[in-house]
Amino acid sequence: xxxxxxxxxxxxxxxxxxxxxxxxxxxxxxxxxxxxxxxxxxxxxxxxxxxxxxxxxxxxxxxxxxxxxxxxxxxxxxxxxxxxxxxxxxxxxxxxxxxxxxxxxxxxxxxxxxxxxxxxxxxxxxxxxxxxxxxxxxxxxxxxxxxxxxxxxxxxxxxxxxxxxxxxxxxxxxxxxxxxxxxxxxxxxxxxxxxxxxxxxxxxxxxxxxxxxxxxxxxxxxxxxxxxxxxxxxxxxxxxxxxxxxxxxxxxxxxxxxxxxxxxxxxxxxxxxxxxxxxxxxxxxxxxxxxxxxxxxxxxxxxxxxxxxxxxxxxxxxxxxxxxxxxxx
Amino acid sequence: xxxxxxxxxxxxxxxxxxxxxxxxxxxxxxxxxxxxxxxxxxxxxxxxxxxxxxxxxxxxxxxxxxxxxxxxxxxxxxxxxxxxxxxxxxxxxxxxxxxxxxxxxxxxxxxxxxxxxxxxxxxxxxxxxxxxxxxxxxxxxxxxxxxxxxxxxxxxxxxxxxxxxxxxxxxxxxxxxxxxxxxxxxxxxxxxxxxxxxxxxxxxxxxxxxxxxxxxxxxxxxxxxxxxxxxxxxxxxxxxxxxxxxxxxxxxxxxxxxxxxxxxxxxxxxxxxxxxxxxxxxxxxxxxxxxxxxxxxxxxxxxxxxxxxxxxxxxxxxxxxxxxxxxxxxxxxx
Numbered sequence: 001x002x003x004x005x006x007x008x009x010x011x012x013x014x015x016x017x018x019x020x021x022x023x024x025x026x027x028x029x030x031x032x033x034x035x036x037x038x039x040x041x042x043x044x045x046x047x048x049x050x051x052x053x054x055x056x057x058x059x060x061x062x063x064x065x066x067x068x069x070x071x072x073x074x075x076x077x078x079x080x081x082x083x084x085x086x087x088x089x090x091x092x093x094x095x096x097x098x099x100x101x102x103x104x105x106x107x108x109x110x111x112x113x114x115x116x117x118x119x120x121x122x123x124x125x126x127x128x129x130x131x132x133x134x135x136x137x138x139x140x141x142x143x144x145x146x147x148x149x150x151x152x153x154x155x156x157x158x159x160x161x162x163x164x165x166x167x168x169x170x171x172x173x174x175x176x177x178x179x180x181x182x183x184x185x186x187x188x189x190x191x192x193x194x195x196x197x198x199x200x201x202x203x204x205x206x207x208x209x210x211x212x213x214x215x216x217x218x219x220x221x222x223x224x225x226x227x228x229x230x231x232x233x234x235x236x237x238x239x240x241x242x243x244x245x246x247x248x249x250x251x252x253x254x255x256x257x258x259x260x261x262x263x264x265x266x267x268x269x270x271x272x273x274x275x276x277x278x279x280x281x282x283x284x285x286x287x288x289x290x291x292x293x294x295x296x297x298x299x300x301x302x303x304x305x306x307x308x309x310x311x312x313x314x315x316x317x318x319x320x321x322x323x324x325x326x327x328x329x
Numbered sequence: 330x331x332x333x334x335x336x337x338x339x340x341x342x343x344x345x346x347x348x349x350x351x352x353x354x355x356x357x358x359x360x361x362x363x364x365x366x367x368x369x370x371x372x373x374x375x376x377x378x379x380x381x382x383x384x385x386x387x388x389x390x391x392x393x394x395x396x397x398x399x400x401x402x403x404x405x406x407x408x409x410x411x412x413x414x415x416x417x418x419x420x421x422x423x424x425x426x427x428x429x430x431x432x433x434x435x436x437x438x439x440x441x442x443x444x445x446x447x448x449x450x451x452x453x454x455x456x457x458x459x460x461x462x463x464x465x466x467x468x469x470x471x472x473x474x475x476x477x478x479x480x481x482x483x484x485x486x487x488x489x490x491x492x493x494x495x496x497x498x499x500x501x502x503x504x505x506x507x508x509x510x511x512x513x514x515x516x517x518x519x520x521x522x523x524x525x526x527x528x529x530x531x532x533x534x535x536x537x538x539x540x541x542x543x544x545x546x547x548x549x550x551x552x553x554x555x556x557x558x559x560x561x562x563x564x565x566x567x568x569x570x571x572x573x574x575x576x577x578x579x580x581x582x583x584x585x586x587x588x589x590x591x592x593x594x595x596x597x598x599x600x601x602x603x604x605x606x607x608x609x610x611x612x613x614x615x616x617x618x619x620x621x622x623x624x625x626x627x628x629x630x631x632x633x634x635x636x637x638x639x640x641x642x643x644x645x646x647x648x649x650x651x652x653x654x655x656x657x658x659x660x661x662x663x
Contacts, residue, residue, distance in 0.1 A: 189591060189594040218595070219596045242600050256525060262553055271531055273528035278525070
């Protein structure tokens, strides 16, 4: 295995709710290599966002709590850091972009002011230096007349432009890792294509590692090198991108890919649908969390939750059944 | 393979030069200072038994089109001929009678169902409002409708919050079916749902179409889902339809530069196929419908725009049988 710049081991996060304790992340382990783009795919509630928020120390506590696990970054455990310490990592070395560009900018501060803040805080630039750098950043993400537009307020920008500002802000301190949490979900497809094009270009120019969280298997296909599929707070499959789409092993991944209509499909076939609903886990399951919706489920699936098993080169899946033969692995 | 019989000459809905402008008022005297031209002169037909997909990005007027057809907004001008009657001219009781035949499924199953009504009340409400059933008969019909949309009829006394998104959307579908309509407008019925649930609802809509011989206007921004469900597809941009043709034709040989760009922007869930594609990435954003560009609406972002595009609005013309496009240079792509 290569050296990881971010190495997460056995992460567990819970939330206390009036209905009981929800186990949102249940022992998630993964690594991120330098310069790598890692896609994290799953439906709402699968724990993909909570995993990353836990790593970044952004879980509201209470009700949330990181119960166990390590997240090693540059020789330090992010989980153990104090609030003050992690603030110096966040934004400077690890930056994050969120889903909704409408709500993640402060509406009463100018775009320029918001771009300058991390530069002065993390890098210690003076006001004038920060102003100049902010204009550079803004034109880097493709906003015309950057200098003048620094004085605008967020409502004067369109959705796509706001997301560009978020990216500019995230990249302002040249982070080693960029965590993007569904950054294009709120945008239209033509704008999504612009943003993805921009991210790819900046990735190649700046050489940073990216964790791209999404529910859209199409977006990940064109962007990531390696993909994690999450379900019920577990990573249930992990593979290089081409391998995952060509040979999905976990029944959930197979179902998810089958349930997507494709714009390049030739014949109109009935869509494959996964019956039932994703689980909300009030207890850590002792069976496979996908078993109730799985058509391959065998007796063992109901007795023991499968760990990630090696099913091919760099390819691991958490399933007791070999879906090609229908037999126990 | 799903096969459907669509009679080419049997037109259920004919929309002609439909316009919906929302006035903007300003100042102390609330004078009208302009209008949001949400829908600005569109014409199309929907054939009995077919699914017409209506796609476009947010703000292009696709939802307004749906609502204006059902006369939920009073159109600024234009005609909507449904089953031989001009809906724009109908009033009172006549309109009420007509409404039974056309229903709508809404986007957000969390917002479109009254949280204080049980499923039985929600699904039974249209029956009561239109006086088509009473008392025990309503219950019977509700049970049957729930069964039709694959919901357990025993859940009839529960409230919407007890259901998941996909189940709620089924309640919405049952409600739309209650009056046995012939035409249903589906306004982004699956975009609020998770991927694995979307397929469940789409499959249900397809089954129901076959079972009850329904005609759909399927409004969506997801081009791959529209391709899956539609027989013909209309593409909207900034209040106008720029291209309309059969789904195979549209996706194989789009003639309008906007359609081409839109299709190339859709991610394909396959890294190998995705890498092989030619991409057209549009510059800039959609202009405001308050002050749309002169001539062709798309010219500000169009890769092939010329001087004429700013002067004249391109006619929405039939470039070959069944293929309509609004572009001066569409012949180049034939």
